[in-house]
Amino acid sequence: MPADPLSSALLPAGLHDVLPPEAAHEAAAVERLLADFTAHGYQRVKPPLVEFEDNLLSGSGAAMAKQTFRLMDPLSQRMMAVRADITPQIARIATTRLKNESRPLRLCYSGQVLRVKGSQLRPERQFTQVGVELIGPLEAEADAEVILLAAHALEGVGVQHLSVDLCVPTMVPLVCRGLGLAEEEMARLRAALDRKDAAAVAAVGGPAAALLQTLMTASGPAERAMQVLASLPLPEEAEKDRRRLTDALRLLRAARPDLVITVDLVEHRGFEYQTGLSFTLFARDVRGELGAGGRYRAGGRAGEEEQGEPATGFTLYMDTLLRAVPAPAAKKRVYVPHGTSWAAAGKLRAEGWVTVVGLAPAADPAEEARRLGCGHRLADGAVTALE
Template structure:
């Protein structure tokens, strides 16, 4: 007889979160949401599973390859487990809250599940937290959403933050202006994604000149903008360049400690974005803390409206946040009066009540990993363990 698979074995990319890490995650998440609410973002909580045709509609089509699907035994319709919460919040904004005053500010937090992880993020279940603004097309909305993300990250202890600003619509606009055929577009896109100046130069002609200049216009924000300003761009791309300049001015005023960089040719991960986009990083922390940008909410022709927002990834955020201090816990002997225990909790102490009488209170407190013990014979205040 052979043993079956271990009941503790979980699928790749999934894990149990144990104490004290689970408490730390909940504390950081609560801190993020509190900062979102401080800027008047109202929380929504969409379901974990939705019908496939609504979950993967509009901007949600970009999440289709990452979405788990299952059959609903009640309706006999296909459902999907959300791989991203942004598309769900957009659905709520353009349906349930369509009559709410604009600009509409919403925030959210919850787990998402993906078919497979990535090299940088192998986890398949991650927790997202984020904000969205609907019905505002101004550069001020773009700047606000970035500032709110930075404020929330600072509030939970993340330091040395930077934002990489991207313009994913500029390259397609230049492609159109140059009249490039499908094969040349594909070759150029691949070269730009690889940041391969040699292959861009190999395109030849005006394409090599203008796309090479765009590739070179990356790095520290002011230097990049100066180079962008020297490149002839079609009207649609000029508008995005002007938006970038305005957002930079607003951020430098609102969040002067935030480091800004620009990459005008980056588009990977921003496939459904319709304008200025961004990625959040912290110095010395692996992977991005979050990303966001401008997109169109809704897709039926009557509810489409401009939107911008961001999603933070809790696994990365936790790597940027200082480790939690050991929790201060008071051991209460089994004979402690309930009023005394309640008074300690009211004073802010975390109490752990003994269930049986023990001869050595201090030893029992140490065994249960407490930091203090309560001994009525020594007064009303908890005693620290030596």
Template sequence: MPNWLLPENIADVLPSEARKTEELRRLMLDNFRSYGYELVMPPLLEYVESLLTGAGQDTELRSFKLVDPMSGRMLGLRADMTTQVARIDAHLLNRDSVTRLCYAGSVLHTRPSGLHATREPLQIGAEIYGHAGLEADAEVQELALASLALAGFGADQVRLDLSHVGVLRALLAGDGAAQKDEAALYTLLRAKDTPGLDAISVSYAPATRAALLALPGLYGDIDVLARAREVLPALPGITRALAELAALAGSALGRADVAIDLADLRGYQYESGAMFALYVPGLPNAVARGGRYDHVGEAFGRARPATGFSLDLRELARLLPTAERKHSIRAPWGNAPELREKIAQLRKAGEVVIQSLPGHDNEQDEFECDRVLVLENSNWILKNLG
């Protein structure tokens, strides 16, 4: 095998795409800051006991593990940064007030998360800690939609899918037989496997069974919530979940095409309330996911209400058109003080100045030299090319 081949679903990022990705990262982080979010940088690896605590089985299966030659203990390479940020909030910052944190960095997955997905996403996200009210969920949802708007996706190009783990948990709370099958029910509902649900729920209470069989069909526009109130039991947990979904759907109207799917429970083991996924043209997978996860902090000894979202910048950048090549200036190589001073002035003014090394032509993907710096009558002046 040639030594330059990379593992499956791992790829180099070439100049044009790298520039798009970096510009998106800067735009989004600056926008997070305008909302009051503080940037943190968790480590790429840490002890598995800390990294995977409270993260759920899905994250554990996606995480690379290795032995630390210094301590002999097992380390994990992060597959997600949310639990790391929750640890920072719980132990390093240890604030009593509302805390807004954001982050951006590479994560590694043992397997790709979707069709054509990379195993090395560049994850960016934002989290709010310390507020249990729906206002925090609405702000995070707004911030996620604003991030896609910064990438150039209009309201008519974005679909927001809403779901809520509270519906299933309320159904299971009063049925011991159903509680024993919680993991299997989660899998069947995600697959909308109605025959499987029918078979597994034979021994459940009639009301629980009927509600579980109805969940796969409860998807569509916001009118689904009215149907859900008719066919699902009027349990306090379900009533509250449907009311929260109605409020979040209302806050997104005009900014995205809103859909409800009460069986879409991706992240069920991890989330604790309302969840959302964002879709854009050109990607079969959700481009961003978010939701409430109030219980993650318990693993670090300090439970705090929490909600947030994240997306993969590399996946998003691939959808964007290649940027036009930036007009730039070609200059000769030399150490003459007048030449160096002129180049410094141009760069300070925002120009890209590329000095031609002796014996070589310039060849770039991102720059187009449309002007040249030449010496005339002892002065360095710009001349147009072509």
């Protein structure tokens, strides 16, 4: 029996076709973002969609292991993995193929990723990532550069009411270790902080409870959060995180005093491989995050934060981003009747028209133009608007 057309159009959950005009909208936005990145000195790279599993899931890539599809390579008989995130691939390129290039190394990229599961905020399992990685520098100026670049690029494609949420996912573990908490106590405390449950923090936090409750309640507008943070007696182990956050915010405010910045002093979810200052990008009235980024180690082994090169960067999620970007005005389409010369149609395209050429004579050229979605038609050498 012939296949049911409706059944053949069904796709697995989290996967979908991108149709006109959304596909063109996404492609145009991606190119504008990449143009902005390259104008700031970032060079474009293009890693493969699939790699050997042990390469893709090493180092920072280990955090994406549960989200990664695997398959057997019939040529090498080795397990391969479909990338669920591009950042680990850029780290691999930087520390292998480009290891002898001068630092800081600035790279940018775009590409599709595939994940085992979607999330409540992002049910899509396949989507486009666009981003940059800055490999080598430790300075706070590098943290500020990538955050400012993200904001500039997003605003350049039309995102309005942008906000940046800063966090330091390493701060809470360092506070807990500095105050002598055991790993089991830290795990319970981490779960309570994720729920923003002040009572549970008080119950399981021990000597860290009061300090962490203050950090939790101080989260919000950057200046207020930093004022509270500056007054707290942090253990020496966490002092470097406070200094880095303070220095980066000072640089951001000097460059963009108008940028909306918030600080979450206890957040760590979604930053499993980050090793320092991190951030999330949001737009008002847009569901989900536009992107995220932060400090990590490029080329290090999983769980060994001091291995590999220092790096920072960000990834933008095009599925969310396009909800925040107004669609561009459609180009004017003109119907070019059958028999028109290639040169005549080319002249129209050079003038900015989208030409739709008739492939056979039409009894009613005006009606044919309407059927093909054109608002104009070429007649007697001139373009006329349809009534």
